Amino acid sequence: MTRTRRATAIIGIGQTDWSGDWRRVRAGEKPADSVGYAAQAFQDALRDSGIPKDDIDGLIVGPTTAYERMGEVLGLNVRWGGQADAVQSVLQAQMAIEAGYAKVIALVYGNDQRSAGTQYGGPSAMGGQSFLSYVYHSPWGMTSQGALYALTLRRYQHERGLSEADMGQVAVAQRAWASMNEAAIQRKQITIDDYLQSRYVCEPLHVFDYCLVNDGGVALIIADAEYAERMRPDPVYILGTGRSDLNTGATSLEPRLTDYYLPAQQQAGASSYEMAGIGPDDMDVMLAYDSFSVHVPLALEGYGYCEVGDVAKFLAEKGIGPGGALPVNTHGGHLSESYMQGWNHQLEAVRQLRGTAGDRQVPGAQTVHYTSDVAGKCMSVIYGR
Amino acid sequence: MDIAPTPAPVPLVHDIPFWESVEQQDLKLQRCADCGQFRYPAGPICAQCNSEQVTWELVSGKGTILSWVVFHKTYLPAYPAPHTVIAVRLDEGPIIISNLEGPEPEGSWIDERVSLRYATMPDGVVLPRFELDRTAS
Numbered sequence: 001m002t003r004t005r006r007a008t009a010i011i012g013i014g015q016t017d018w019s020g021d022w023r024r025v026r027a028g029e030k031p032a033d034s035v036g037y038a039a040q041a042f043q044d045a046l047r048d049s050g051i052p053k054d055d056i057d058g059l060i061v062g063p064t065t066a067y068e069r070m071g072e073v074l075g076l077n078v079r080w081g082g083q084a085d086a087v088q089s090v091l092q093a094q095m096a097i098e099a100g101y102a103k104v105i106a107l108v109y110g111n112d113q114r115s116a117g118t119q120y121g122g123p124s125a126m127g128g129q130s131f132l133s134y135v136y137h138s139p140w141g142m143t144s145q146g147a148l149y150a151l152t153l154r155r156y157q158h159e160r161g162l163s164e165a166d167m168g169q170v171a172v173a174q175r176a177w178a179s180m181n182e183a184a185i186q187r188k189q190i191t192i193d194d195y196l197q198s199r200y201v202c203e204p205l206h207v208f209d210y211c212l213v214n215d216g217g218v219a220l221i222i223a224d225a226e227y228a229e230r231m232r233p234d235p236v237y238i239l240g241t242g243r244s245d246l247n248t249g250a251t252s253l254e255p256r257l258t259d260y261y262l263p264a265q266q267q268a269g270a271s272s273y274e275m276a277g278i279g280p281d282d283m284d285v286m287l288a289y290d291s292f293s294v295h296v297p298l299a300l301e302g303y304g305y306c307e308v309g310d311v312a313k314f315l316a317e318k319g320i321g322p323g324g325a326l327p328v329n330t331h332g333g334h335l336s337e338s339y340m341q342g343w344n345h346q347l348e349a350v351r352q353l354r355g356t357a358g359d360r361q362v363p364g365a366q367t368v369h370y371t372s373d374v375a376g377k378c379m380s381v382i383y384g385r
Numbered sequence: 386m387d388i389a390p391t392p393a394p395v396p397l398v399h400d401i402p403f404w405e406s407v408e409q410q411d412l413k414l415q416r417c418a419d420c421g422q423f424r425y426p427a428g429p430i431c432a433q434c435n436s437e438q439v440t441w442e443l444v445s446g447k448g449t450i451l452s453w454v455v456f457h458k459t460y461l462p463a464y465p466a467p468h469t470v471i472a473v474r475l476d477e478g479p480i481i482i483s484n485l486e487g488p489e490p491e492g493s494w495i496d497e498r499v500s501l502r503y504a505t506m507p508d509g510v511v512l513p514r515f516e517l518d519r520t521a522s
Contacts, residue, residue, distance in 0.1 A: 113396040138392035141464030155452035203455040
C-alpha cells in the first residue's frame with residue numbers, strides 16, 4: 001500500500017529565553033508561571049509563522065498547564081483540541097488534520113518546574129502515591145526517574161558490553177553540540193575524564209547523565225500541507241510516524257530491565273519508516289528524547305542505527321557529536337540545551353531542516369528523525385523538507 | 386531521636402493479601418487459577434488469559450539479581466545515601482524491587498542468587514528483602 005504523506009507540516013516555532021530565565025531563577029526571580037511561559041512561546045511561534053491568529057482552529061496543550069485556562073489566555077476558541085506530551089501532540093495534530101477536524105493547530109507547552117521546585121524523586125515525586133510504580137518501589141527506598149534509568153543502564157551495560165567511558169560519549173557529544181547553540185543553558189564543553197570524575201547521583205548514572213531542570217516554554221504551529229505551502233516557502237513536513245507500547249510488567253520494570261523497550265522501538269520505527277518510505281540510513285539528523293543519557297544508546301539500537309549489541313562500537317567508530325557520522329541531539333538535548341520534555345527537540349528538527357541552526361547546522365539536512373521512549377510508549381517521527 | 390518513617394506501602398484493593406503476607410513474614414503472590422501465571426503487583430484479571438480466578442501462593446523466596454543501583458543522593462529520610470536497591474527475578478517469574486542485606490558480592494551483582502528474608506524497619510514496618518544465597522550450587 002502506498003500512502004501519500006506530506007499531508008501536514010510545521011510552519012511556526014517558538015520558545016522562551018531558557019538560559020536567561022535559568023539565570024533569573026537562580027537569582028531568585030520568578031519570571032513567569034507555566035501558563036506565562038507557554039503564552040510567550042506561543043507569541044513567538046505565531047510571529048515566526050506569519051499567519052493570522054484567527055486561522056488557528058485547533059489547540060493542543062502540554063500536560064503541565066490546564067487546557068481551558070490555556071485557551072482562555074491565548075484567546076483561542078477552537079473546533080478541535082487536546083492535551084498531550086510533546087510527541088503525542090505531534091501525532092495527534094497529524095491525525096486531527098488528516099481526519100479533517102482542524103487545519104491549523106497550535107501546540108503549546110510551558111513549565112515552571114525549576115522555580116516551582118518540582119520534585120522528580122522523593123516522597124512527593126510526580127504525585128507520589130497515585131503512581132503504582134512508586135507504591136511498589138518506595139518502601140525499599142527506590143525513588144526518582146533517574147533511578148529507574150540507572151537500574152536499566154546497569155543491566156544494559158552488563159549485557160551489551162558498554163563501559164562507563166562509552167556511556168560518557170553521549171553527554172560529551174551533546175555538550176559539544178550545545179557549545180555551538182546560543183540558546184543552550186549548559187555550553188561549557190566537557191571531556192570523558194570530566195564525565196568519569198563527576199559525581200554519581202544514582203550510580204551508574206553520573207550527574208552529566210541527568211537532564212537539566214529549568215523553566216520555559218515551547219510552541220509549534222502545525223497545519224495541513226496545502227495551507228502550509230500557501231503561507232511559507234519552507235514548511236517542515238511530517239513524513240512518517242509510528243507508535244508501539246510495551247505495558248506488560250511495567251510496574252515491576254520488566255520492559256525496561258529485560259527488553260530495554262527494544263521490540264516496541266523496532267515496531268514504532270518500522271511503521272514510521274514504511275510511512276515515510278525511508279529508513280535510518282537516510283537520516284541526516286537524529287534527535288532522541290533524553291531525560292537521561294541512557295535513552296540514546298537504546299534508541300540507536302532500537303531504531304536500527306546499529307546492530308543490537310554494537311552500540312559501544314557505533315559510538316566510538318561512527319560518533320554522534322560534531323564531525324561524527326550521525327549527528328545526534330544537535331541542540332544539546334535535555335542534558336545541555338533545555339529540559340522541555342521533548343518539545344525542544346521538535347524545534348531543533350525544524351531549524352535543521354530550514355537550515356537556520358547556525359554554527360551547529362548539519363549541511364543540507366533533508367531528513368530528521370525524532371524518537372521517544374517514555375514509560376513504555378515508543379514513538380518515532382520523521383520530518384523532512 | 387526521631388525515627389525516619391519507612392515510605393509506606395499503600396495497599397490497594399487487589400493487593401491487600403500481599404501486604405498481609407509480608408507482615409506475617411510468609412510472602413504470597415497472586416496467581417492465576419487457570420493459567421498459573423504469577424502476578425506482581427496483584428490485579429483484577431489475568432493479563433495472559435483474562436481469567437478472574439485467583440489463588441494466593443507462598444513463594445519459594447529464591448531469585449536472581451537482575452540489576453542494582455547505589456543512590457548517592459538522599460531522597461528519603463529513611464534511606465540516607467549511600468543506599469542500594471536491587472531488582473530480583475523471583476524463580477516464580479515476577480521481578481521485585483528490594484534491598485540486599487548482609488555481605489555484598491565482589492564486582493558485578495548481576496546474576497547472583499539470592500534468598501528472601503524479612504527486615505523490620507526502625508518504625509516497625511516489615512519489608513521482604515534478600516541476602517546472598519550461599520546454598521546455591
